[in-house]
Amino acid sequence: MSATMDTALTAAWIRRAAEWVAADAARLTRLDAAIGDGDHGHNLTRGLAxxxxxxQEDVPPGKVLIAAGRAIVSKTGGASGPLYGTALRRAGKSFGDAEEIDAATLGTALKAALDGIVELGQAAEGDKTMVDALAPAVAAYQATLADGGDLAACARAAADAAEQGADATVPMQARKGRASYLGARSAGHLDPGAASTALIMRALADTVTGTLPGAETAIEG
Structure with a gap:
Protein backbone atom coordinates (compact mmCIF):
# COMPACT_ATOMS: atom_id res chain seq x y z
CA MET A 1 0.00 0.00 0.00
CA SER A 2 1.45 3.34 -1.02
CA ALA A 3 1.02 6.73 0.64
CA THR A 4 1.60 8.48 -2.68
CA MET A 5 1.22 7.85 -6.40
CA ASP A 6 4.32 7.95 -8.56
CA THR A 7 4.68 7.43 -12.30
CA ALA A 8 4.72 3.64 -12.05
CA LEU A 9 1.56 3.57 -9.94
CA THR A 10 -0.21 6.03 -12.22
CA ALA A 11 0.65 3.90 -15.24
CA ALA A 12 -0.51 0.81 -13.33
CA TRP A 13 -3.90 2.47 -12.82
CA ILE A 14 -4.30 3.06 -16.55
CA ARG A 15 -3.31 -0.54 -17.29
CA ARG A 16 -5.70 -1.92 -14.69
CA ALA A 17 -8.55 0.25 -15.92
CA ALA A 18 -7.88 -0.92 -19.47
CA GLU A 19 -7.88 -4.57 -18.38
CA TRP A 20 -11.12 -4.28 -16.47
CA VAL A 21 -12.96 -2.30 -19.12
CA ALA A 22 -11.84 -4.80 -21.77
CA ALA A 23 -13.03 -7.69 -19.60
CA ASP A 24 -16.38 -5.94 -19.07
CA ALA A 25 -16.76 -4.56 -22.60
CA ALA A 26 -19.64 -6.84 -23.54
CA ARG A 27 -21.71 -5.82 -20.51
CA LEU A 28 -20.97 -2.12 -21.00
CA THR A 29 -22.00 -2.40 -24.64
CA ARG A 30 -25.22 -4.20 -23.71
CA LEU A 31 -26.03 -1.41 -21.29
CA ASP A 32 -25.40 1.13 -24.03
CA ALA A 33 -27.47 -0.83 -26.54
CA ALA A 34 -30.50 -0.44 -24.27
CA ILE A 35 -30.40 3.37 -24.17
CA GLY A 36 -27.62 4.55 -26.47
CA ASP A 37 -25.60 3.67 -29.55
CA GLY A 38 -24.58 0.20 -28.37
CA ASP A 39 -20.83 0.74 -28.64
CA HIS A 40 -19.62 2.12 -25.30
CA GLY A 41 -17.72 -0.91 -24.06
CA HIS A 42 -15.92 -1.58 -27.30
CA ASN A 43 -15.14 2.09 -27.93
CA LEU A 44 -13.71 2.65 -24.47
CA THR A 45 -11.73 -0.58 -24.68
CA ARG A 46 -10.11 0.69 -27.86
CA GLY A 47 -9.33 4.07 -26.32
CA LEU A 48 -7.81 2.65 -23.16
CA ALA A 49 -5.76 0.17 -25.18
CA GLN A 56 5.78 6.29 -20.69
CA GLU A 57 7.46 5.58 -17.39
CA ASP A 58 10.14 8.28 -17.64
CA VAL A 59 7.81 11.25 -17.20
CA PRO A 60 5.96 12.67 -14.16
CA PRO A 61 2.54 11.22 -13.26
CA GLY A 62 0.72 14.23 -14.66
CA LYS A 63 2.17 13.69 -18.09
CA VAL A 64 1.14 10.03 -17.95
CA LEU A 65 -2.48 11.08 -17.51
CA ILE A 66 -2.31 13.84 -20.11
CA ALA A 67 -0.93 11.41 -22.71
CA ALA A 68 -3.55 8.83 -21.79
CA GLY A 69 -6.28 11.43 -22.20
CA ARG A 70 -5.03 12.39 -25.63
CA ALA A 71 -4.92 8.76 -26.72
CA ILE A 72 -8.46 8.17 -25.54
CA VAL A 73 -9.74 11.21 -27.44
CA SER A 74 -8.05 10.07 -30.64
CA LYS A 75 -9.15 6.42 -30.49
CA THR A 76 -12.49 6.36 -28.68
CA GLY A 77 -15.61 7.00 -30.70
CA GLY A 78 -18.79 8.66 -29.51
CA ALA A 79 -19.12 11.09 -26.63
CA SER A 80 -17.09 9.03 -24.17
CA GLY A 81 -13.75 9.76 -25.88
CA PRO A 82 -13.82 13.53 -25.38
CA LEU A 83 -15.32 13.17 -21.90
CA TYR A 84 -12.82 10.66 -20.53
CA GLY A 85 -10.00 12.34 -22.42
CA THR A 86 -10.86 15.69 -20.89
CA ALA A 87 -11.10 14.15 -17.43
CA LEU A 88 -7.65 12.60 -17.62
CA ARG A 89 -6.03 15.65 -19.15
CA ARG A 90 -7.52 17.98 -16.55
CA ALA A 91 -6.40 15.62 -13.77
CA GLY A 92 -2.92 15.37 -15.26
CA LYS A 93 -2.56 19.13 -15.59
CA SER A 94 -3.55 19.59 -11.97
CA PHE A 95 -0.62 17.34 -10.98
CA GLY A 96 1.84 19.73 -12.58
CA ASP A 97 5.37 18.31 -12.68
CA ALA A 98 5.19 16.64 -9.28
CA GLU A 99 6.96 13.28 -9.08
CA GLU A 100 4.89 12.05 -6.12
CA ILE A 101 1.14 12.61 -5.73
CA ASP A 102 -0.27 12.64 -2.22
CA ALA A 103 -3.89 12.16 -1.17
CA ALA A 104 -4.75 15.86 -1.22
CA THR A 105 -3.28 16.33 -4.69
CA LEU A 106 -5.16 13.36 -6.08
CA GLY A 107 -8.37 14.73 -4.58
CA THR A 108 -7.79 18.03 -6.36
CA ALA A 109 -7.13 16.16 -9.59
CA LEU A 110 -10.34 14.15 -9.35
CA LYS A 111 -12.28 17.36 -8.80
CA ALA A 112 -10.59 18.86 -11.85
CA ALA A 113 -11.59 15.78 -13.85
CA LEU A 114 -15.20 16.14 -12.73
CA ASP A 115 -15.25 19.85 -13.54
CA GLY A 116 -13.92 19.11 -17.03
CA ILE A 117 -16.65 16.56 -17.68
CA VAL A 118 -19.39 18.84 -16.38
CA GLU A 119 -18.09 21.72 -18.47
CA LEU A 120 -17.85 19.68 -21.66
CA GLY A 121 -20.99 17.59 -21.26
CA GLN A 122 -23.13 20.24 -19.57
CA ALA A 123 -24.47 17.52 -17.27
CA ALA A 124 -25.32 17.54 -13.57
CA GLU A 125 -26.11 14.90 -10.99
CA GLY A 126 -29.48 13.38 -11.73
CA ASP A 127 -29.13 13.62 -15.51
CA LYS A 128 -28.26 9.89 -15.77
CA THR A 129 -24.67 10.23 -16.97
CA MET A 130 -21.16 9.41 -15.80
CA VAL A 131 -21.43 12.48 -13.55
CA ASP A 132 -23.80 10.48 -11.33
CA ALA A 133 -20.90 8.15 -10.53
CA LEU A 134 -18.00 10.61 -10.51
CA ALA A 135 -19.59 13.42 -8.49
CA PRO A 136 -20.36 11.26 -5.44
CA ALA A 137 -16.94 9.64 -5.81
CA VAL A 138 -15.24 13.04 -5.57
CA ALA A 139 -17.44 14.04 -2.64
CA ALA A 140 -16.67 10.82 -0.77
CA TYR A 141 -12.96 11.17 -1.47
CA GLN A 142 -12.92 14.72 -0.09
CA ALA A 143 -14.98 13.77 2.96
CA THR A 144 -12.65 10.89 3.79
CA LEU A 145 -9.62 13.13 3.28
CA ALA A 146 -11.10 15.74 5.64
CA ASP A 147 -11.54 13.00 8.24
CA GLY A 148 -7.83 12.19 8.04
CA GLY A 149 -8.02 9.32 5.59
CA ASP A 150 -4.91 8.33 3.67
CA LEU A 151 -4.66 7.84 -0.09
CA ALA A 152 -5.94 4.27 0.00
CA ALA A 153 -8.88 5.04 2.29
CA CYS A 154 -9.89 8.02 0.17
CA ALA A 155 -9.68 6.01 -3.05
CA ARG A 156 -11.72 3.15 -1.59
CA ALA A 157 -14.40 5.56 -0.41
CA ALA A 158 -14.50 7.13 -3.86
CA ALA A 159 -14.85 3.74 -5.55
CA ASP A 160 -17.66 2.70 -3.21
CA ALA A 161 -19.50 5.96 -3.85
CA ALA A 162 -19.02 5.67 -7.60
CA GLU A 163 -20.58 2.20 -7.62
CA GLN A 164 -23.50 3.39 -5.52
CA GLY A 165 -23.93 6.41 -7.77
CA ALA A 166 -23.93 4.24 -10.87
CA ASP A 167 -26.57 1.94 -9.37
CA ALA A 168 -28.69 4.98 -8.56
CA THR A 169 -28.98 5.81 -12.28
CA VAL A 170 -31.22 2.82 -12.91
CA PRO A 171 -34.56 4.48 -12.03
CA MET A 172 -33.57 7.85 -13.49
CA GLN A 173 -34.92 9.31 -16.71
CA ALA A 174 -32.05 10.53 -18.85
CA ARG A 175 -31.81 14.26 -19.45
CA LYS A 176 -28.59 14.33 -21.45
CA GLY A 177 -27.10 12.44 -24.37
CA ARG A 178 -28.58 9.90 -26.69
CA ALA A 179 -30.53 8.27 -23.87
CA SER A 180 -32.53 11.46 -23.35
CA TYR A 181 -34.25 10.87 -26.69
CA LEU A 182 -36.01 7.88 -25.12
CA GLY A 183 -37.73 9.98 -22.48
CA ALA A 184 -39.43 7.83 -19.85
CA ARG A 185 -38.21 4.66 -21.59
CA SER A 186 -34.67 5.42 -20.43
CA ALA A 187 -35.71 4.67 -16.85
CA GLY A 188 -34.98 1.17 -15.59
CA HIS A 189 -31.53 0.96 -17.18
CA LEU A 190 -28.07 1.39 -15.70
CA ASP A 191 -26.22 4.23 -17.39
CA PRO A 192 -23.20 2.77 -19.26
CA GLY A 193 -21.00 5.82 -18.67
CA ALA A 194 -21.68 5.68 -14.95
CA ALA A 195 -20.92 1.95 -15.00
CA SER A 196 -17.55 2.43 -16.71
CA THR A 197 -16.70 5.32 -14.40
CA ALA A 198 -17.33 3.11 -11.39
CA LEU A 199 -15.10 0.45 -12.90
CA ILE A 200 -12.25 2.91 -13.46
CA MET A 201 -12.57 4.31 -9.94
CA ARG A 202 -12.44 0.79 -8.50
CA ALA A 203 -9.31 0.15 -10.57
CA LEU A 204 -7.78 3.26 -9.01
CA ALA A 205 -8.63 2.10 -5.49
CA ASP A 206 -7.24 -1.36 -6.05
CA THR A 207 -4.08 0.08 -7.59
CA VAL A 208 -3.25 2.41 -4.71
CA THR A 209 -4.11 -0.17 -2.05
CA GLY A 210 -1.82 -2.66 -3.74
CA THR A 211 -4.40 -5.43 -3.87
CA LEU A 212 -4.74 -5.57 -7.64
CA PRO A 213 -7.01 -8.65 -7.80
CA GLY A 214 -7.96 -10.21 -11.08
CA ALA A 215 -10.53 -8.42 -13.18
CA GLU A 216 -13.14 -11.01 -12.39
CA THR A 217 -13.27 -9.87 -8.75
CA ALA A 218 -14.29 -6.34 -9.71
CA ILE A 219 -16.82 -7.02 -12.42
CA GLU A 220 -20.37 -8.11 -11.95
CA GLY A 221 -22.73 -9.41 -14.59
Whole structure:
Protein backbone atom coordinates (compact mmCIF):
# COMPACT_ATOMS: atom_id res chain seq x y z
CA MET A 1 0.00 0.00 0.00
CA SER A 2 1.45 3.34 -1.02
CA ALA A 3 1.02 6.73 0.64
CA THR A 4 1.60 8.48 -2.68
CA MET A 5 1.22 7.85 -6.40
CA ASP A 6 4.32 7.95 -8.56
CA THR A 7 4.68 7.43 -12.30
CA ALA A 8 4.72 3.64 -12.05
CA LEU A 9 1.56 3.57 -9.94
CA THR A 10 -0.21 6.03 -12.22
CA ALA A 11 0.65 3.90 -15.24
CA ALA A 12 -0.51 0.81 -13.33
CA TRP A 13 -3.90 2.47 -12.82
CA ILE A 14 -4.30 3.06 -16.55
CA ARG A 15 -3.31 -0.54 -17.29
CA ARG A 16 -5.70 -1.92 -14.69
CA ALA A 17 -8.55 0.25 -15.92
CA ALA A 18 -7.88 -0.92 -19.47
CA GLU A 19 -7.88 -4.57 -18.38
CA TRP A 20 -11.12 -4.28 -16.47
CA VAL A 21 -12.96 -2.30 -19.12
CA ALA A 22 -11.84 -4.80 -21.77
CA ALA A 23 -13.03 -7.69 -19.60
CA ASP A 24 -16.38 -5.94 -19.07
CA ALA A 25 -16.76 -4.56 -22.60
CA ALA A 26 -19.64 -6.84 -23.54
CA ARG A 27 -21.71 -5.82 -20.51
CA LEU A 28 -20.97 -2.12 -21.00
CA THR A 29 -22.00 -2.40 -24.64
CA ARG A 30 -25.22 -4.20 -23.71
CA LEU A 31 -26.03 -1.41 -21.29
CA ASP A 32 -25.40 1.13 -24.03
CA ALA A 33 -27.47 -0.83 -26.54
CA ALA A 34 -30.50 -0.44 -24.27
CA ILE A 35 -30.40 3.37 -24.17
CA GLY A 36 -27.62 4.55 -26.47
CA ASP A 37 -25.60 3.67 -29.55
CA GLY A 38 -24.58 0.20 -28.37
CA ASP A 39 -20.83 0.74 -28.64
CA HIS A 40 -19.62 2.12 -25.30
CA GLY A 41 -17.72 -0.91 -24.06
CA HIS A 42 -15.92 -1.58 -27.30
CA ASN A 43 -15.14 2.09 -27.93
CA LEU A 44 -13.71 2.65 -24.47
CA THR A 45 -11.73 -0.58 -24.68
CA ARG A 46 -10.11 0.69 -27.86
CA GLY A 47 -9.33 4.07 -26.32
CA LEU A 48 -7.81 2.65 -23.16
CA ALA A 49 -5.76 0.17 -25.18
CA UNK A 50 -4.30 3.11 -27.07
CA UNK A 51 -3.59 4.83 -23.77
CA UNK A 52 -1.71 1.75 -22.54
CA UNK A 53 0.27 1.52 -25.78
CA UNK A 54 1.43 5.10 -25.30
CA UNK A 55 2.41 4.84 -21.64
CA GLN A 56 5.78 6.29 -20.69
CA GLU A 57 7.46 5.58 -17.39
CA ASP A 58 10.14 8.28 -17.64
CA VAL A 59 7.81 11.25 -17.20
CA PRO A 60 5.96 12.67 -14.16
CA PRO A 61 2.54 11.22 -13.26
CA GLY A 62 0.72 14.23 -14.66
CA LYS A 63 2.17 13.69 -18.09
CA VAL A 64 1.14 10.03 -17.95
CA LEU A 65 -2.48 11.08 -17.51
CA ILE A 66 -2.31 13.84 -20.11
CA ALA A 67 -0.93 11.41 -22.71
CA ALA A 68 -3.55 8.83 -21.79
CA GLY A 69 -6.28 11.43 -22.20
CA ARG A 70 -5.03 12.39 -25.63
CA ALA A 71 -4.92 8.76 -26.72
CA ILE A 72 -8.46 8.17 -25.54
CA VAL A 73 -9.74 11.21 -27.44
CA SER A 74 -8.05 10.07 -30.64
CA LYS A 75 -9.15 6.42 -30.49
CA THR A 76 -12.49 6.36 -28.68
CA GLY A 77 -15.61 7.00 -30.70
CA GLY A 78 -18.79 8.66 -29.51
CA ALA A 79 -19.12 11.09 -26.63
CA SER A 80 -17.09 9.03 -24.17
CA GLY A 81 -13.75 9.76 -25.88
CA PRO A 82 -13.82 13.53 -25.38
CA LEU A 83 -15.32 13.17 -21.90
CA TYR A 84 -12.82 10.66 -20.53
CA GLY A 85 -10.00 12.34 -22.42
CA THR A 86 -10.86 15.69 -20.89
CA ALA A 87 -11.10 14.15 -17.43
CA LEU A 88 -7.65 12.60 -17.62
CA ARG A 89 -6.03 15.65 -19.15
CA ARG A 90 -7.52 17.98 -16.55
CA ALA A 91 -6.40 15.62 -13.77
CA GLY A 92 -2.92 15.37 -15.26
CA LYS A 93 -2.56 19.13 -15.59
CA SER A 94 -3.55 19.59 -11.97
CA PHE A 95 -0.62 17.34 -10.98
CA GLY A 96 1.84 19.73 -12.58
CA ASP A 97 5.37 18.31 -12.68
CA ALA A 98 5.19 16.64 -9.28
CA GLU A 99 6.96 13.28 -9.08
CA GLU A 100 4.89 12.05 -6.12
CA ILE A 101 1.14 12.61 -5.73
CA ASP A 102 -0.27 12.64 -2.22
CA ALA A 103 -3.89 12.16 -1.17
CA ALA A 104 -4.75 15.86 -1.22
CA THR A 105 -3.28 16.33 -4.69
CA LEU A 106 -5.16 13.36 -6.08
CA GLY A 107 -8.37 14.73 -4.58
CA THR A 108 -7.79 18.03 -6.36
CA ALA A 109 -7.13 16.16 -9.59
CA LEU A 110 -10.34 14.15 -9.35
CA LYS A 111 -12.28 17.36 -8.80
CA ALA A 112 -10.59 18.86 -11.85
CA ALA A 113 -11.59 15.78 -13.85
CA LEU A 114 -15.20 16.14 -12.73
CA ASP A 115 -15.25 19.85 -13.54
CA GLY A 116 -13.92 19.11 -17.03
CA ILE A 117 -16.65 16.56 -17.68
CA VAL A 118 -19.39 18.84 -16.38
CA GLU A 119 -18.09 21.72 -18.47
CA LEU A 120 -17.85 19.68 -21.66
CA GLY A 121 -20.99 17.59 -21.26
CA GLN A 122 -23.13 20.24 -19.57
CA ALA A 123 -24.47 17.52 -17.27
CA ALA A 124 -25.32 17.54 -13.57
CA GLU A 125 -26.11 14.90 -10.99
CA GLY A 126 -29.48 13.38 -11.73
CA ASP A 127 -29.13 13.62 -15.51
CA LYS A 128 -28.26 9.89 -15.77
CA THR A 129 -24.67 10.23 -16.97
CA MET A 130 -21.16 9.41 -15.80
CA VAL A 131 -21.43 12.48 -13.55
CA ASP A 132 -23.80 10.48 -11.33
CA ALA A 133 -20.90 8.15 -10.53
CA LEU A 134 -18.00 10.61 -10.51
CA ALA A 135 -19.59 13.42 -8.49
CA PRO A 136 -20.36 11.26 -5.44
CA ALA A 137 -16.94 9.64 -5.81
CA VAL A 138 -15.24 13.04 -5.57
CA ALA A 139 -17.44 14.04 -2.64
CA ALA A 140 -16.67 10.82 -0.77
CA TYR A 141 -12.96 11.17 -1.47
CA GLN A 142 -12.92 14.72 -0.09
CA ALA A 143 -14.98 13.77 2.96
CA THR A 144 -12.65 10.89 3.79
CA LEU A 145 -9.62 13.13 3.28
CA ALA A 146 -11.10 15.74 5.64
CA ASP A 147 -11.54 13.00 8.24
CA GLY A 148 -7.83 12.19 8.04
CA GLY A 149 -8.02 9.32 5.59
CA ASP A 150 -4.91 8.33 3.67
CA LEU A 151 -4.66 7.84 -0.09
CA ALA A 152 -5.94 4.27 0.00
CA ALA A 153 -8.88 5.04 2.29
CA CYS A 154 -9.89 8.02 0.17
CA ALA A 155 -9.68 6.01 -3.05
CA ARG A 156 -11.72 3.15 -1.59
CA ALA A 157 -14.40 5.56 -0.41
CA ALA A 158 -14.50 7.13 -3.86
CA ALA A 159 -14.85 3.74 -5.55
CA ASP A 160 -17.66 2.70 -3.21
CA ALA A 161 -19.50 5.96 -3.85
CA ALA A 162 -19.02 5.67 -7.60
CA GLU A 163 -20.58 2.20 -7.62
CA GLN A 164 -23.50 3.39 -5.52
CA GLY A 165 -23.93 6.41 -7.77
CA ALA A 166 -23.93 4.24 -10.87
CA ASP A 167 -26.57 1.94 -9.37
CA ALA A 168 -28.69 4.98 -8.56
CA THR A 169 -28.98 5.81 -12.28
CA VAL A 170 -31.22 2.82 -12.91
CA PRO A 171 -34.56 4.48 -12.03
CA MET A 172 -33.57 7.85 -13.49
CA GLN A 173 -34.92 9.31 -16.71
CA ALA A 174 -32.05 10.53 -18.85
CA ARG A 175 -31.81 14.26 -19.45
CA LYS A 176 -28.59 14.33 -21.45
CA GLY A 177 -27.10 12.44 -24.37
CA ARG A 178 -28.58 9.90 -26.69
CA ALA A 179 -30.53 8.27 -23.87
CA SER A 180 -32.53 11.46 -23.35
CA TYR A 181 -34.25 10.87 -26.69
CA LEU A 182 -36.01 7.88 -25.12
CA GLY A 183 -37.73 9.98 -22.48
CA ALA A 184 -39.43 7.83 -19.85
CA ARG A 185 -38.21 4.66 -21.59
CA SER A 186 -34.67 5.42 -20.43
CA ALA A 187 -35.71 4.67 -16.85
CA GLY A 188 -34.98 1.17 -15.59
CA HIS A 189 -31.53 0.96 -17.18
CA LEU A 190 -28.07 1.39 -15.70
CA ASP A 191 -26.22 4.23 -17.39
CA PRO A 192 -23.20 2.77 -19.26
CA GLY A 193 -21.00 5.82 -18.67
CA ALA A 194 -21.68 5.68 -14.95
CA ALA A 195 -20.92 1.95 -15.00
CA SER A 196 -17.55 2.43 -16.71
CA THR A 197 -16.70 5.32 -14.40
CA ALA A 198 -17.33 3.11 -11.39
CA LEU A 199 -15.10 0.45 -12.90
CA ILE A 200 -12.25 2.91 -13.46
CA MET A 201 -12.57 4.31 -9.94
CA ARG A 202 -12.44 0.79 -8.50
CA ALA A 203 -9.31 0.15 -10.57
CA LEU A 204 -7.78 3.26 -9.01
CA ALA A 205 -8.63 2.10 -5.49
CA ASP A 206 -7.24 -1.36 -6.05
CA THR A 207 -4.08 0.08 -7.59
CA VAL A 208 -3.25 2.41 -4.71
CA THR A 209 -4.11 -0.17 -2.05
CA GLY A 210 -1.82 -2.66 -3.74
CA THR A 211 -4.40 -5.43 -3.87
CA LEU A 212 -4.74 -5.57 -7.64
CA PRO A 213 -7.01 -8.65 -7.80
CA GLY A 214 -7.96 -10.21 -11.08
CA ALA A 215 -10.53 -8.42 -13.18
CA GLU A 216 -13.14 -11.01 -12.39
CA THR A 217 -13.27 -9.87 -8.75
CA ALA A 218 -14.29 -6.34 -9.71
CA ILE A 219 -16.82 -7.02 -12.42
CA GLU A 220 -20.37 -8.11 -11.95
CA GLY A 221 -22.73 -9.41 -14.59
Missing amino acids: AAVDGL
